[in-house]
Amino acid sequence: MIASDPAIPAFDKQDGQSDEARVEAAMRSFVSEFGVTTALHLESCVRCGLCAEACHFYVTTGDAKYTPVYKLEPFRRAYFREASPFAPLVRALGLVKKPGIVDLEQWQELIYDSCTMCGRCTLICPMGIDIAELVKEARHGMFKAGLLPDRLALMDRTARQWGSTATPGEDLPDILAEAGRSYGVDIPCDLDSADILVTAASAELSEHTKALADAAKILNRIGVKWTMHQGGFDASNIGFNNGDMELQERLTRALIDTAVRIGAKTVILPECGHAYGAARWEAAKWYGQALPVRIIHMTEFLDELIASGRIRVNRIGETATFHDPCQIVRRGGLEAAARRVLAALGFELIELKDHGVTGYCCGGGGGVVSNQRATTLRHKVFEMKQQQIEATGAKRFVTSCGQCRITFEMGARHAHWDKPTESLLELVADNLAG
Numbered sequence: 445m446i447a448s449d450p451a452i453p454a455f456d457k458q459d460g461q462s463d464e465a466r467v468e469a470a471m472r473s474f475v476s477e478f479g480v481t482t483a484l485h486l487e488s489c490v491r492c493g494l495c496a497e498a499c500h501f502y503v504t505t506g507d508a509k510y511t512p513v514y515k516l517e518p519f520r521r522a523y524f525r526e527a528s529p530f531a532p533l534v535r536a537l538g539l540v541k542k543p544g545i546v547d548l549e550q551w552q553e554l555i556y557d558s559c560t561m562c563g564r565c566t567l568i569c570p571m572g573i574d575i576a577e578l579v580k581e582a583r584h585g586m587f588k589a590g591l592l593p594d595r596l597a598l599m600d601r602t603a604r605q606w607g608s609t610a611t612p613g614e615d616l617p618d619i620l621a622e623a624g625r626s627y628g629v630d631i632p633c634d635l636d637s638a639d640i641l642v643t644a645a646s647a648e649l650s651e652h653t654k655a656l657a658d659a660a661k662i663l664n665r666i667g668v669k670w671t672m673h674q675g676g677f678d679a680s681n682i683g684f685n686n687g688d689m690e691l692q693e694r695l696t697r698a699l700i701d702t703a704v705r706i707g708a709k710t711v712i713l714p715e716c717g718h719a720y721g722a723a724r725w726e727a728a729k730w731y732g733q734a735l736p737v738r739i740i741h742m743t744e745f746l747d748e749l750i751a752s753g754r755i756r757v758n759r760i761g762e763t764a765t766f767h768d769p770c771q772i773v774r775r776g777g778l779e780a781a782a783r784r785v786l787a788a789l790g791f792e793l794i795e796l797k798d799h800g801v802t803g804y805c806c807g808g809g810g811g812v813v814s815n816q817r818a819t820t821l822r823h824k825v826f827e828m829k830q831q832q833i834e835a836t837g838a839k840r841f842v843t844s845c846g847q848c849r850i851t852f853e854m855g856a857r858h859a860h861w862d863k864p865t866e867s868l869l870e871l872v873a874d875n876l877a878g
């Protein structure tokens with residue numbers, strides 16, 4: 445069993461709300477989430493405990509508090525008191541205690557530090573309870589209550605001001621020009637009209653700028669009119685992770701509206717898992733009509749280009765193993781695309797013991813990678829992933845999400861492990877044929 449560092453408080457509070465106001469804000473938000481589906485999920489748990497073995501945080505620590513269904517406890521109590529069929533009776537007889545400020549404070553670690561919203565428990569649950577979705581809904585209430593990790597709150601404020609956690613839009617032309625100079629490629633910016641709008645992940649706008657050049661190299665090769673744009677450029681949606689629905693909608697809308705304004709029919713999302721969840725799947729919920737543009741992940745795009753013969757790649761001819769990003773594969777359904785691209789690159793794929801839709805999370809999704817309080821937990825998950833990767837004996841290790849890649853890089857530094865985590869996009873760009 446491990447415990448969080450006792451020197452670091454297990455919860456943070458933002459803004460100056462009273463404790464009573466925080467509880468009321470959270471409860472109001474929880475109640476607004478209690479539709480038929482949520483009710484069904486909260487009513488149907490049979491307490492079998494199977495979800496525990498699904499969760500990387502439970503598996504790697506053995507600590508019962510990380511059992512997925514336990515992470516829903518205050519949310520479940522709010523439901524039974526406020527919205528269940530017998531709610532008046534439950535309240536009158538005091539059968540379920542109303543969550544208080546201490547419950548919410550203690551809960552913060554369970555839904556922000558030790559849940560990546562990866563959905564592996566959802567897959568395993570015999571009752572089909574979507575715990576990952578319920579955690580996401582619970583985060584909405586915690587955000588309203590000003591009860592999220594300070595690091596995520598800071599990123600939230602930055603994204604509200606800049607439209608990105610990495611840079612204000614006005615700096616985008618300089619960042620692209622610099623990346624273009626460094627890697628010898630033209631990266632168009634702010635064109636008035638284009639067929640394709642290309643977006644980035646936050647890390648690509650700071651430490652991994654080669655990814656911008658890699659995407660440009662491929663798009664320039666196929667001869668389409670494309671651009672990046674200050675109006676909507678960072679697709680890694682911090683609102684999705686924090687529970688800030690207003691920001692989530694604003695960030696995704698900026699991508700779609702910018703694409704419509706310049707006449708683009710396609711928006712390409714970067715190698716980022718939660719960008720895919722927010723823009724590809726969640727956007728359709730609140731857009732109010734069919735999305736006016738096609739939104740695809742970079743991996744889908746590469747797969748289509750190779751399958752149609754618009755690009756050809758050199759065969760590398762080595763063994764590789766692949767980490768399936770949860771939001772792209774288990775939650776997003778893109779299991780085969782990356783494998784086809786790896787096959788085109790001539791890799792002999794040796795699968796991890798747990799792979800595809802049942803693969804374990806990297807341990808850093810859902811904002812956990814940015815939350816320094818969760819460092820010890822992340823390292824525990826990394827140890828498990830490292831063992832699985834080494835057991836394959838594969839020479840190369842590849843993934844298709846920049847956040848997973850950063851999580852693995854941080855874990856590898858800590859463990860003094862010298863195997864690099866490679867990007868699928870980078871492999872394609874570096875091995876373009878002809």
Ligand code: SF4
Pocket residue numbers: 498499500501511512515558559560561562563564565566575576579805
């Ligand atoms: S969604 Fe993933 S991290 Fe969260 S409780 Fe389920 S298995 Fe664990």
Ligand code: SF4
Pocket residue numbers: 488489490491492493494495496512513568569570571572573575
């Ligand atoms: S696996 Fe499903 S039914 Fe079983 S305890 Fe977990 S949430 Fe409840």
